Amino acid sequence: MASSARGQACPMGTLGDQCRCEPANPGTFKITCTCAKGRDLTISDRSTVGLSSTVVGFHIENCNSSVIVQSHSFDHLFNLERMSFRNIFNLVLESRSLDLENYNPKDFQLSIDTVLNLYLKEESVQLDGLEGSRMGTAVTIRNAFVVEMAPASIAGSLRKLSFENLIFGRLVQSGTVDVGSRGCEVSLTNCDVSNHGLESGWLSGHVTHLSLVNNSLTLLPDAFSGVTMVGSAPSFTLENNVLGEFRSKGGPSLPSGALHLNTSGAAVEAEAANNRLKCGCDDLAWLLEEPSTRFKWQVRSSLVCSNGTINEAIARCRPGGTTPSSATLTSLTFTLTLALLLVLRWVN
Structure with missing residues (x-):
């Protein structure tokens, strides 16, 4: 479904019927994708190539199937403010899938929340802002079983990074x-x-x-x-x-x-x-x-x-320290020796 704001067409690229576009702020839009009837969802550079810089939000949610985000899927979006993945059975972020070079002066927030199986491939999340100085970038990953978190999977000039309620499988x-x-x-x-x-x-x-x-x-x-x-x-x-x-x-x-x-x-x-x-x-x-x-x-x-x-x-x-077991043994030996001496003295 494509809405409009101030006469502008809501950009959809070739995302298909699993995604909808709606106004966010005046002159800007956000896109939300779900997995209808248990169908898998794949996001690629081909499906997003028609999206314009007026898209400030991209959200994928409520998928009891698999979501795969392929390499360079969001290379054409330079003004994103928010991106989220929520309530997903399997989420795979392939290498360079979130390779974002952002020029929006507002803070950027990436949220991954409630994912049963999360796969972060090598160099999957690469976040750079204007001249590499995106101080407002915040990344939150919560409520997930992290099946894979490969080397160099998250990189950028981050302001905040939060891991919450995660189980790491590797x-x-x-x-x-x-x-x-x-x-x-x-x-x-x-x-x-x-x-x-x-x-x-x-x-x-x-x-x-x-x-x-x-x-x-x-x-x-x-x-x-x-x-x-x-x-x-x-x-x-x-x-x-x-x-x-x-x-x-x-x-x-x-x-x-x-x-x-x-x-x-x-x-x-x-x-x-x-x-x-x-x-x-x-x-x-x-x-x-x-x-x-x-x-x-x-x-x-x-x-x-x-x-x-x-x-x-x-x-x-520390050097010269005494272990509890040897200390106990020393004390017991001393006590028994003293008792034996007292008994011998009494007998004599």
């Missing part, structure tokens, strides 16, 4: 997400990344605030080594997480470099509370390695061991 590899150099707020909330984990440098770019809240996380060595904290008051939130306990192949909770964050100037301020982990010596490698910093102490104060306290665990893992 290892999140090095170089998967690059938020650019403008300064981005990054958050993982209620996510399960426990079975395979976050690899070294999975996230890169300049970050003003990093938030990890209510997650089950497996962090591999140097997981956040690609992050540089920037701004006048860079901050880090670590609250109510389970670290490394449920990884199928085992592995330490806080391996070497696990929470190491590069800085460009101001020190990172941490807000941390109630983070559960195993407290073997291998699990505490990041805390034990040099340098000892205020940031580490802030994180350390939030850690809850499954057996004993974090201070006891740190003490026994």
Whole structure:
């Protein structure tokens, strides 16, 4: 269905009867596509080539089948303000499918919400604004099982990146997400990344605030080594997480470099509370390695061991420390020896 605004025809390209076009703001339009009667939906450069720069919104929703977005499907749209994918059974974003070069001065928002199976192919989401400086870009992915999130799948000059209520079915590899150099707020909330984990440098770019809240996380060595904290008051939130306990192949909770964050100037301020982990010596490698910093102490104060306290665990893992089992054995031996001496003295 094609409407019009101020005498302009609503552009439809060759999208077909699964999509409709309607006015958004005066002189602009938005397109919404659904999957009628369980039919699959494929978006390609051929189906969108007739769309004009007056299209500011593109939405795909309510598909109990598969949606496939092919390479360069939106190359002709330079003024998008919003794009969303919602309530979809299978969503496949192929390489360069969202390769957007945007010249609209307004903020751009990409939302992926409620997707049963999500596939992000290599270089699938590439977001660049005017002269590469699109500071308003926000990306939100929530309520999905992430079957595949390939290396370089998300890149751009992002202002905000949010992962919420996600289950990751595979290892999140090095170089998967690059938020650019403008300064981005990054958050993982209620996510399960426990079975395979976050690899070294999975996230890169300049970050003003990093938030990890209510997650089950497996962090591999140097997981956040690609992050540089920037701004006048860079901050880090670590609250109510389970670290490394449920990884199928085992592995330490806080391996070497696990929470190491590069800085460009101001020190990172941490807000941390109630983070559960195993407290073997291998699990505490990041805390034990040099340098000892205020940031580490802030994180350390939030850690809850499954057996004993974090201070006891740190003490026994430092050179010369005594394990609880050997300490208990030493105490028991001393007690028995003293009792035996008293008995012998009484008999004599």
